[in-house]
Amino acid sequence: MENNRRNFLKTAGLSGLGLVAASPFAAFARNQDELDAIGEQARRSAPRLFNMSGYAAPKLDVVRVGFIGVGNRGMGAVERLNKIEGVEIKALCDLRETQVNKAKKLVEASGHKPDIYFGSTDIWKKLAERTDLDLVYILTPWAYHTPMAVFSMTHGKHVCVEVPAAKTIEEAWLLVETSEKTKKHCMMVENCCYDFTELLNLNLARQGFFGEVVHCEAAYIHNLQDYMFSKNHFYQMWELEEMSKRAGNLYPxxxxxxxxxxxxxxRGDQFDYLNSMSSNDFVLGNMAKELAAKDDFYKPYAGRNFNGNMSTSVIKTKKGKTIMVQYDVSSPRPYSRIQLVSGTKAVALKYPEPARYSTGHEWMSEKEVKALEEKYMPPIVKRMGEIAKKVGGHGGMDFLMDWRTIDCLRNGLPLDQDVYDAALWSSVGPLSAWSIGHKSNSIDVPDFTGGAWQQNKPVDISMTKGGTTGTKV
Incomplete structure (x- = not known):
């Protein structure tokens, strides 16, 4: 299996040699290590060590948690788990002593007594090596996600890891192999799966409201210009570094x-192939030059090439469905994830909010949408929605995600997202880079399930089991 994955995809590589040279994104593409490691695995299935889809680990009465990275999103995760019963926060880690002390003070007020780790760049390993942790929650810059997740799983811990879980195809495979070998969960904490509209649309699909879903559209369109150049928001300017060293749909x-x-x-269908296209950058490079003229701090970024303003990927599935995914964090546009679900009987479109639904030429009235919500809103939202809103975190979806994850671990239930989801969804980043670097030629998507997608069962959002975990809200 290893040799297969490491063999270069000869047909794609040879046919694209001339195309790469002609592409303005060629430098980005050549700098992607994974482009030499996609291999024949993109065109064949590999035997599984163990199928983690639907896997239920032994239940835990108390989930003992350690956090790596308690900065912006990390502090929010600490605050949320601090409000969930059946959680013991045992350890906190960050490069900055001020951050771990802030988090420690927060949770000590609730009776937790965490040890703290800070300072050196590898101090996080001390946390992951502990024998009194069940779950390691990773909220660090992207480059550390896979190394920390793999190390934690090999040391006997379940893992929750921020998005994207992997930057390269090889990293994605490493996550899959490690999770299967250790039988430890590796859940990419994709909070948007727990937004109330997304959960409603998932239930509508399950109940047949859309008929056969044939096309979906998705995006991350979020103006982060000021954040990326902030000296404080993205610690060590790591996201600006990502945008100047990589190309493509980086955050899909x-x-x-x-x-x-x-x-x-x-779980019934699978990605087949994708192609991607990106505009040039018309914003970030100019901002870097303007800031560098006033502040020497920004001079290292002046003159760099940056990822384009808009990156668009189109994915074809094995069953003939299509998905469009867009990524734009540098244009002055209102926030949008699009969230379009189009079927043979109905369509839903979330943005611009409020969400709209239609079964014909006209959108449903507000009254009709309200009736739809009352009939089809899934049990998890009816049970925990108001509590989640009260706690907060992107309107409550962050808390709903964490509560659901802890409840599944405590009740010995499969998680809603598994390592194959983490690997596949993240793989759009490096695969899109290859396509963009080869004049938008298509590339086959690896089957991280090894063919098991044909038998795996869909995600269960009915919450017929579990739901026993309380909160401190």
Whole structure:
């Protein structure tokens, strides 16, 4: 299996040699290590060590948690798990002492007594090596996601890891192989799968409202210009570094994850191939030059090439469905994940909000949509929605995700997202880079399930089991 994956995809590579040279994104493409490692695995299935889809680990009465990275999103995760019963926060880790002390003070007020780790760049390993943790929650810059997740699983921990879970195809495979070998969950914490509209649309799909879903559209369109150049928001300017060293659909999972669940991807259908196209950059390079003229801090970024403003990927599935995924974090546009679900009987479109639904030429009235919500809103939202809103975190979806994850671990239930989802959804990043670097030629998508997608069961959002975990809200 290893040799197969490491063999270069000869037909794609040879046919694209001339195309790469002609592409303005050629430098980006050549710098992607994974482009030499996609291999024949993109065209064949590999034997599975163990199928983690639908896997239920032994239940845990108390989930003992350690956090790696307690900065912006990390502090939010600490705050949320601090409000969930059956959780013991045992360890906190960050490069900055001020951050771990802030998080420690927060949870000590609730009776937790965590050890803290800070300072050196590999201090996180001390946390992952502990024998008194069940779950390691990883909220660090992208480059550390896979190394930390793999190390934690090999040391006997379940893992929750921020998005994207992997930057390269090889990293995606490493996550899959490690999860299967250790039988430890590796859940990419894609919070948008728990937004109330996305959960409603998933239930509508399950109940046949859309008929046969044939096309979906998804996106991450979020103006992050000021954040990327902030000296404080993205610690060590790591996201700006990502945008100047990589090309493509770098952050696909917020929009993609929910529509993959609607289409039963990895559980009844699978990605077949994709192609991608990106505009040039007309914003970030100019901003870097303007800031560098006033502040020497930004001089290292002046003159760099940056990822384009808009990246668009189109995916064809094995069953003939299509998905469009867009990524734009540098244009002055209102926030959108699109969230379009189009079927043979009906369509849903979330953005611009409020969400709209139609079974014909006209959108439903507000009254009709309200009736639809009352009839089809899934049990998890009816049970925990108001509590989640009260806690907060992107309107409550963050808390709903964490509560559901802890409840599944405590009740010995399969998680809503598994390692195959983490690998596949993340793979759009490096695969899109290859396509963009080869004049938008298509590339086959690896089957991380090894063919098991044909038998795997869809995600269960009915919550017929579990739901026993309380909160401190």
């Amino acid at each position: 999972t917020h929009g993609l994850g929910p529509v993959c669940q609607v289409l039963n991807i990895n």
